[in-house]
Amino acid sequence: MxxxxxxxxxxxxxxxxxxxxxxxxxxxxxxxxxxxxxxxxxxxxxxxxxxxxxxxxxxxxxxxxxxxxxxxxxxxxxxxxxxxxxxxxxxxxxxxxxxxxxxxxxxxxxxxxxxxxxxxxxxxxxxxxxxxxxxxxxxxxxxxxxxxxxxxxGCYPTASLLALAPLLKQGLIDLETVVIDAKSGTSGSGRKAKIGMLLAEADSTVTAYGVAGHRHTPEIEQLCSELAGQEMRVQFTPHLMPMVRGMLATVYAKLRDPGLVREDLLTIYSVFYRSSPFVRVLPNGIYPQTKWAATTNSCYLGVEVDPRTGRAIVMSAIDNLIKxxxxxxxxxxxxxxxxxxxxxxxxxxxxx
Amino acid sequence: MxxxxxxxxxxxxxxxxxxxxxxxxxxxxxxxxxxxxxxxxxxxxxxxxxxxxxxxxxxxxxxxxxxxxxxxxxxxxxxxxxxxxxxxxxxxxxxxxxxxxxxxxxxxxxxxxxxxxxxxxxxxxxxxxxxxxxxxxxxxxxxxxxxxxxxxxGCYPTASLLALAPLLKQGLIDLETVVIDAKSGTSGSGRKAKIGMLLAEADSTVTAYGVAGHRHTPEIEQLCSELAGQEMRVQFTPHLMPMVRGMLATVYAKLRDPGLVREDLLTIYSVFYRSSPFVRVLPNGIYPQTKWAATTNSCYLGVEVDPRTGRAIVMSAIDNLIKxxxxxxxxxxxxxxxxxxxxxxxxxxxxx
Amino acid sequence: MxxxxxxxxxxxxxxxxxxxxxxxxxxxxxxxxxxxxxxxxxxxxxxxxxxxxxxxxxxxxxxxxxxxxxxxxxxxxxxxxxxxxxxxxxxxxxxxxxxxxxxxxxxxxxxxxxxxxxxxxxxxxxxxxxxxxxxxxxxxxxxxxxxxxxxxxGCYPTASLLALAPLLKQGLIDLETVVIDAKSGTSGSGRKAKIGMLLAEADSTVTAYGVAGHRHTPEIEQLCSELAGQEMRVQFTPHLMPMVRGMLATVYAKLRDPGLVREDLLTIYSVFYRSSPFVRVLPNGIYPQTKWAATTNSCYLGVEVDPRTGRAIVMSAIDNLIKxxxxxxxxxxxxxxxxxxxxxxxxxxxxx
Amino acid sequence: MxxxxxxxxxxxxxxxxxxxxxxxxxxxxxxxxxxxxxxxxxxxxxxxxxxxxxxxxxxxxxxxxxxxxxxxxxxxxxxxxxxxxxxxxxxxxxxxxxxxxxxxxxxxxxxxxxxxxxxxxxxxxxxxxxxxxxxxxxxxxxxxxxxxxxxxxGCYPTASLLALAPLLKQGLIDLETVVIDAKSGTSGSGRKAKIGMLLAEADSTVTAYGVAGHRHTPEIEQLCSELAGQEMRVQFTPHLMPMVRGMLATVYAKLRDPGLVREDLLTIYSVFYRSSPFVRVLPNGIYPQTKWAATTNSCYLGVEVDPRTGRAIVMSAIDNLIKxxxxxxxxxxxxxxxxxxxxxxxxxxxxx
Known part of the structure; x- marks a missing residue:
């Protein structure tokens, strides 16, 4: 052409x-x-x-x-x-x-x-x-x-929603129990000169910010509510990582059916994303590295169930600046x- | 002398x-x-x-x-x-x-x-x-x-327990709801030659490991149960950070009394640790950086309440190799x- | 196709x-x-x-x-x-x-x-x-x-030779005066489990190694000698950088003609590499970042002349694993x- | 007291x-x-x-x-x-x-x-x-x-002069041949909000700056000239490292006496600094890591001679913010x- x-x-x-x-x-x-x-x-x-x-x-x-x-x-x-x-x-x-x-x-x-x-x-x-x-x-x-x-x-809603969507759409979780602990590289804060984002400040350290009040929370909740079919809230806590790019969202939620096991969820996720070329559901026991997604438009999902607590733990890794x-x-x-x-x-x- | x-x-x-x-x-x-x-x-x-x-x-x-x-x-x-x-x-x-x-x-x-x-x-x-x-x-x-x-x-139980102890001792939280999302520098895995801990592998990336099965979980649960006065379980997920030293535990739990606010918890934490020279409860709205604790025996605690969800979020930062x-x-x-x-x-x- | x-x-x-x-x-x-x-x-x-x-x-x-x-x-x-x-x-x-x-x-x-x-x-x-x-x-x-x-x-000869070739081919420098101070990400040492390459060891630090005896020296000298048309030696010192990928070679050499200025060298370099699609000679006063070359097969060259000392300083940045x-x-x-x-x-x- | x-x-x-x-x-x-x-x-x-x-x-x-x-x-x-x-x-x-x-x-x-x-x-x-x-x-x-x-x-003159002083005071080197290739953590540029010092810009990359014109050059030359007993110039090139603190100066100079070996220089350096509690001359074949000096007032010196080229190579590591x-x-x-x-x-x- x-x-x-x-x-x-x-x-x-x-x-x-x-x-x-x-x-x-x-x-x-x-x-x-x-x-x-x-x-x-x-x-x-x-x-x-x-x-x-x-x-x-x-x-x-x-x-x-x-x-x-x-x-x-x-x-x-x-x-x-x-x-x-x-x-x-x-x-x-x-x-x-x-x-x-x-x-x-x-x-x-x-x-x-x-x-x-x-x-x-x-x-x-x-x-x-x-x-x-x-x-x-x-x-x-x-x-x-x-x-x-x-x-x-943007990055936080994308990583969070790709992790949560199959659980919400299928009605698998207790909506009161969703915790999203997100970890982002500092490029997410943009190319603006801020002291807190200097390498001297942000390297070799980890911290949370916007706890209980980050403005991406209502955006995430709007979409979660639509997926769940009812109003719901999430606990969303972003953290700053000492790295340039990449984001991991670790999502926790209690399963409604305590009999569900990891393999069930893996099947559900694989089916849910079977027509999504950029979503990679990882095999049994493999958890995503943000680096796998870096410089790509892909999202890597790792899925786990803790039979002791009845929680699903879903990890979602993307490049914050691309996907x-x-x-x-x-x-x-x-x-x-x-x-x-x-x-x-x-x-x-x-x-x- | x-x-x-x-x-x-x-x-x-x-x-x-x-x-x-x-x-x-x-x-x-x-x-x-x-x-x-x-x-x-x-x-x-x-x-x-x-x-x-x-x-x-x-x-x-x-x-x-x-x-x-x-x-x-x-x-x-x-x-x-x-x-x-x-x-x-x-x-x-x-x-x-x-x-x-x-x-x-x-x-x-x-x-x-x-x-x-x-x-x-x-x-x-x-x-x-x-x-x-x-x-x-x-x-x-x-x-x-x-x-x-x-x-x-070690580092994971120390960071987790210092964050949770006041809540558990005072009976302030619903014991079913404890999620500990922990972030550690790679020095925590010791001075052993492992491919996964090479700088080339572990830099510029974040990942979870030992999800739903890390062996520090029973140790943490043993102590939490003693503090709470009854058997309890926690959801503990360790993550690897692209940095040498430092650990942050972000702890989530639902408060039993929905009327508690951040200032209440700050008072409770300050009293609880008033005779502990190495624990620093941070003022209103300040969240800990792991770097503040690096090369020290101190633990910095940040305390937050989300009135929308009724959860306490406590952040605990230590030097994983010292405190x-x-x-x-x-x-x-x-x-x-x-x-x-x-x-x-x-x-x-x-x-x- | x-x-x-x-x-x-x-x-x-x-x-x-x-x-x-x-x-x-x-x-x-x-x-x-x-x-x-x-x-x-x-x-x-x-x-x-x-x-x-x-x-x-x-x-x-x-x-x-x-x-x-x-x-x-x-x-x-x-x-x-x-x-x-x-x-x-x-x-x-x-x-x-x-x-x-x-x-x-x-x-x-x-x-x-x-x-x-x-x-x-x-x-x-x-x-x-x-x-x-x-x-x-x-x-x-x-x-x-x-x-x-x-x-x-490999990476050291590539970065060094692309920086030196125009100077040597044109007979512009005193062959006794070549110093190559090279800086490499740790991925250059391969995916082998070595204590010295652990993130805990190699992050947040810089060190030289193989000083006066690195085995890439004879390889570089063989090619330099061929380009110069006579036997010559270089001072080559590799350094380990706290990063995964990327290499910078900073090359120093005394110019034979003290009247040469930066613009002369820029012209010489641009002509020398005019048919080389992967070599980018940077404009006046711009020095290369290794990150510009990361994940590419490109080599970025920055050229400087110090009129006070009569030296050319050429900086060459590549991705050590690709170019x-x-x-x-x-x-x-x-x-x-x-x-x-x-x-x-x-x-x-x-x-x- | x-x-x-x-x-x-x-x-x-x-x-x-x-x-x-x-x-x-x-x-x-x-x-x-x-x-x-x-x-x-x-x-x-x-x-x-x-x-x-x-x-x-x-x-x-x-x-x-x-x-x-x-x-x-x-x-x-x-x-x-x-x-x-x-x-x-x-x-x-x-x-x-x-x-x-x-x-x-x-x-x-x-x-x-x-x-x-x-x-x-x-x-x-x-x-x-x-x-x-x-x-x-x-x-x-x-x-x-x-x-x-x-x-x-400041940091550049300190690291450079401690490396050069014994050579200059003893008249051991050809004064025309001094090259100082210095590598600094980004904290050296201070706590000012600058785009170029953002973690997103300065991490995972290496670059030179101030080539052939950094304003610490005249300060270093003033002191070198005093030590050498005659006017002299140095080639000084600072580089930015992807780390917070630490500095390494790699110093090159041709020895006047081609018969000098590493052990000779080690003796000379040890004697020169015998009353200096903060200077550590490292044993044979050990080169300094900047991390060894981090958070200290110490300077670690590594000394090497290349018999092939007749050059001394001295490496000097300090904490840029302390020593x-x-x-x-x-x-x-x-x-x-x-x-x-x-x-x-x-x-x-x-x-x-």
Whole structure:
């Protein structure tokens, strides 16, 4: 296929880690070409000033954000902006005929009151928000194929929901007992200069944060409730790991049927994800390493049952910047465009 | 005080990380001197072959293990051997009049059947084992002061029990709901050549291991049951962190009284540990970093309540090799000898 | 192109890090398929026992080493064995008509006496050894295209020689003044259980090793001498970095012409490598990060001149396991087979 | 000794890593007490807001900078300010009778023109600057004992000069051939929020910076020239390591006498440093790990000779924040006060 057959895509907000993953992955995607890359703070500068290693492949400058110009050149637009900025641009992009894949939280909530509670931002674009689809392909493949606006979930909801979905959908667990203990590399906090994220601070240490109040909790609960078919709450505790990328969610829940054993759950998970090319249910007794998933769009799931306590323990490992962010958005694009789901997305990592 | 007033101590099994911490800490302890350092595999070699940085302070060779010679020279003996070796030597040391502080699991179980189940080792020294005291000074200070044999707990039980003790002693939680999600640096697995512990394997990754079956679970449950006054089980999941030293236990449990708030628990914890110089209950909203505890014998506790779910979340950070191993043994020695509890033990780390 | 058009390749010795990179890269290579994967110690076991994350893509078992069987199934054979084992197998493979790409040191020396001096192994296959080509495509592209046996250089010679070649070929430096200070991730020492490579030992520390006597020195000197057109020596000092993968060689040499400035060297380097798709000469004042090269077959070069001292300082960053090992072998295969040099080889990394 | 006998010391500028090391070390120093801790940006806040792990030992607030108040309360003042701020305060402190130990570059230059060239700051306090002593006790013990103003060298000059001093003082090397390849943990860049020092950027990577133009070069050259007895230049290249603390300088120089062997140099180094309690010359064939020096004021030196090239290779490992900063200042204080040189300073690290 010649380059002239490639679909032109745009990226708004490419200075952060989500943005650079998008650039990296889209440069190797066989069906698209990057026709526009824009941002506010870095407009006018060569993108290679921000990421010198890409200079030979992507010598372009960052452009200012101009919706008319973007829509004139791009069929598809990815937004890699911080929360609270995307919703100012998205309605205009949709009106101009673009398909939109937003990486922020702005279009992940069906109920904007929940968004406002979590992000302290008042919103009036209720109609647009209601038209958005939650971009977790393993759960909402059909909806994604039919929409023009996808709100792509981030790393914590992705890792948590892929671990919990089979249990919730099948009604296997006591909904009061869900504990999600999540561990993330520091790249999840973005490319912003913060003292707490300096290597000198964050290396050789582990800590929890946002305990009992992290703003991804309502997003996770919204989806869990939908899967379970009733309102439910989870105990979600994120932890910071001394590493760059990767996320592990260790999920605990009491099984309703104390007779279920590990092999039962493995069968249930394998069936549930049999059409999901990026989800790998690991064999008996193998637990995932986050490193297996690094630089890929894959999710590795390990499943265990403790017969002494009657709990299921499910471990879910992803690359927080790919399956937890940019790769997920591309996976959604592939589906929305009718392409093969795995197109241009790495399945295998580079171990060690 | 002259060196002639120092009490002679011996170390059996000093080739591992627990051993070298003991050597390091005892060299700076004002009331003792290392009179013997022995081991099997490295007998005859200078200790500095194993740890060159100590060569100028500790030029001695490793000696063979000879109980008569040890007892003739040492009043106090620390054992830093792998599980299943200490119990062959301890009765002989006690008979010869030594005080013994064992770092292995051999004397941590009041019921040897539990030990046998966890370690697959049959034991006949029931009388000696029954005379041992569990060396967690914050809970058993009085018993330690009166015994000649201490079985010192390792890192996972120490971090877990210091987090749980106030809740269990006060009867504040539903005993069915305890989840301990523990995160450890790789030094916890010792100085043995294992592929899985190579930097190339264990760096930049996180994984769980021993899920639903780690052998520290029965030890933790034995102590929890004693504190709670009834048999109970915990869900304990250890994880490997990409760092050398440090441990965080994140403990979850449902509160019996839904009206309890964070401030209540902080008061309860502060009172509970008011006479424990190594336990630091952190102020409102501060959660511990493992790095704060690194190279110290301190334990930092962070306490949180989630009013939405009714759970307490307690985070406990220690240095797995000091408060979780060697420092704890020295703390026990200080108590058993009637010395100040903090003697020769670091309280403050070197941040960052 | 259908799978039936793919060339069958074999890998002997795939249990190590070089091997698993080969498997990973060849699985995605569009012109080959892995028809055989063999080894001694792991024969009979599923390869996924060694690398579980590859299980879904490569479910095959490791086969025993049988030259007839290999040659019957494979046109091309890669050897990923430790030094001193390949030369027992290679003559047999060549006789049976296979093309051979050897990742060990066995076929890197034109003079086997140098090999014997460095590796203490006596060899009699002088004729075969003399027919081997040194597999550094940037220097010996033409020779590689015409041979059936390539001895692929490892990470230290690759990083060092790519930094030095333009200076040596153009006669720009005083040959007595070359200092190579190299920094490597620990994966370079392989997947062998060694205490010194444990994360607990090798993390958070830096050290030199093999000072004034590393066995890659004669290999580097052999090639430098060939490039310079006269016998020369280098000062080569490898250092261990607290990271998994990546290598930086910082090379120092006095310029013969004190009037040369940085811009002159940048031009010389750009011209020298203008036909080398994997070498990226960085712009003025940009120095390479090893992370830019990680998971790629690229080499990033930074060039500096110190007018105060008259020295050139050249920094060369590669992925030690790809451009420094497996990727280089595949690059050689691409050339030897007449395929595009970059086929199946990653050019761009996943930053951060 | 009662607390009333302790000498009151003040710290100006304690928000950074140098400052918190000073606080940590001085809290355990047996002859002083911290009577004042001040800073501009954090004045009024509890110091524990910056470093919560110290809260229980140091509950005081940061005070504003007021020279009269400081001098009224403190006999000794340490300054932990960025370069270019100390010299505004130091003359006032000296006039008011304080002894001053400055951790910045402001008083390290005998010739203020060199300072101005390196730091682009014009200075008029030539007389005060001329009275300052360079605070490297291993070289200038006598001068430090007799001064009231010490300009303490930082990590790069300390590691480099301790490696080079015996060679230069004895006239053993060709002065044109000195190459210093230095490797530093990222804490050396301080507790400032910079994108390049984020864990996500600086972990798992190695890079050079300041090549051929780092501003510590003139400081190192000033001292080298003094030691050599003639003007000389060095090639100094700093590198950033993916670790928090620790520094290794690998120093290369051609020996004038080609007959010198490693054992000769080891003898020379051992004699040179025989009265230096913090310098450890390692035995034959042992090279230093930076981790051995971590959390100590010690410097480990490894010495090698390459008979093939006639070069000496000396490796020098320190903790960049202690021997390379705060500990050095305390060592200077001990000498200036006539106390034992090692008082309150850690000699042994906590390996691993």
């Amino acid at each position: 010649g380059d002239s057959d490639r679909i032109p895509v745009g990226i708004i907000g490419a200075s952060g880690y989500g943005g650079v993953q998008l650039v990296r992955l889209l440069l190797d995607h066989p069906r698209v070409e990057i026709a526009y890359l824009g941002g506010d703070s870095s407009a006018g500068r060569p993108y290679a000033d921000l990421y010198p290693h890409l200079g030979h492949r992507f010598p372009q400058a960052v452009e200012p954000i101009d919706l008319d110009a973007i829509a004139a050149r791009c069929e598809i637009v990815f937004l890699g902006l911080p929360h609270g900025l995307a919703y100012e641009l998205v309605p205009g992009l949709l009106e101009r005929g673009c398909r939109v894949f937003d990486l922020s939280a702005d279009y992940r909530f069906q109920n904007l009151d929940d968004y406002t509670a979590a992000y302290s931002i008042d919103r009036r674009d209720r109609e647009v928000a209601a038209s958005a689809v939650y971009g977790l392909p393993e759960l909402y493949r059909g909806r994604i194929e039919e929409t023009r606006l996808v709100g792509c979930p 937890g962010q940019s790769g997920q958005a591309i996976q959604c694009m592939n589906l929305a465009m009718g392409w093969e789901e795995t197109l241009g997305l790495p399945l295998l990592g580079f171990y060690p | 002259g060196d002639s007033d120092r009490i002679p101590v011996g170390i059996i099994g000093a080739s591992g990380y627990g051993g070298v911490q003991l050597v390091r800490l005892l060299l700076d302890h004002p009331r003792v001197e290392i009179a013997y350092l022995g081991g099997d595999s490295s007998a005859g070699r200078p200790y500095a072959d194993l740890y060159p940085h100590l060569g100028h302070r500790f030029p001695q060779a490793v000696e063979p293990i000879d109980l008569d010679a040890i007892a003739a020279r040492c009043e106090i003996v620390f054992l830093g051997l792998p599980h299943g070796l200490a119990y062959e030597l301890v009765p002989g040391l006690l008979e010869r009049g030594c005080r013994v502080f064992d770092l292995s699991a051999d004397y941590r179980f009041q019921n040897l059947d539990d030990y046998t189940a966890a370690y697959s080792i049959d034991r006949r020294d029931r009388e000696v084992a029954a005379s041992a005291v569990y060396g967690l000074p914050e809970l058993y200070r009085g018993r330690i002061e009166e015994t000649r044999l201490v079985g010192c707990p 979780g191993q060697s420092g704890q043994a020295i703390q026990c020695m200080n108590l058993a000898m009637g010395w100040e509890e903090t003697l020769g033990l670091p309280l403050l780390g070197f941040y960052p | 259908g799978d039936s058009d793919r060339i069958p390749v074999g890998i002997i010795g795939a249990s190590g890090y070089g091997g698993v990179q080969l498997v990973r890269l060849l699985l995605d290579h569009p012109r080959v398929e892995i028809a055989y994967l063999g080894g001694d110690s792991s024969a009979g076991r599923p390869y996924a026992d060694l690398y579980p994350h590859l299980g879904h893509r490569f479910p095959q078992a490791v086969e025993p080493i049988d030259l007839d069987a290999i040659a019957a199934r494979c046109e091309i054979v890669f050897l990923g064995l430790p030094h001193g084992l390949a030369y027992e197998l290679v003559p047999g493979l060549l006789e049976r008509g296979c093309r051979v790409f050897d990742l060990s040191a066995d076929y890197r020396f034109q003079n086997l006496d140098d090999y014997t001096a460095a590796y203490s192994i006596d060899r009699r296959d002088r004729e075969v050894a003399a027919s081997a080509v040194y597999g550094l495509p940037e220097l010996y592209r033409g020779r590689i295209e015409e041979t059936r046996l390539v001895g692929c250089p 420094g090992q497996s990727g280089q072998a595949i690059q050689c295969m691409n050339l030897a087979m007449g395929w595009e040099e970059t086929l199946g080889l990653p050019l761009l990394g996943f930053y951060p | 009662g607390d009333s006998d302790r000498i009151p010391v003040g710290i100006i500028g304690a928000s950074g890593y140098g400052g918190v090391q000073l606080v940590r070390l001085l809290l355990d120093h047996p002859r002083v007490e911290i009577a004042y801790l001040g800073g501009d940006s954090s004045a009024g806040r509890p110091y524990a807001d910056l470093y919560p792990h110290l809260g229980h030992r140091f509950p005081q607030a940061v005070e504003p900078i007021d020279l009269d108040a400081i001098a009224a309360r403190c006999e000794i003042v340490f300054l932990g300010l960025p370069h270019g701020l100390a010299y505004e305060l130091v003359p006032g402190l000296l006039e008011r009778g304080c002894r001053v130990f400055d951790l910045s570059a402001d008083y390290r230059f005998q010739n203020l023109d060199d300072y101005t060239a390196a730091y682009s700051i014009d200075r008029r306090d030539r007389e005060v600057a001329a009275s300052a002593v360079y605070g490297l006790p291993e070289l200038y013990r006598g001068r430090i004992e007799e001064t009231r103003l010490v300009g303490c060298p 390379g900063q705060s500990g050095q200042a305390i060592q200077c204080m001990n000498l200036a006060m006539g106390w034992e040189e090692t008082l309150g300073l850690p000699l042994l690290g906590f390996y691993p």
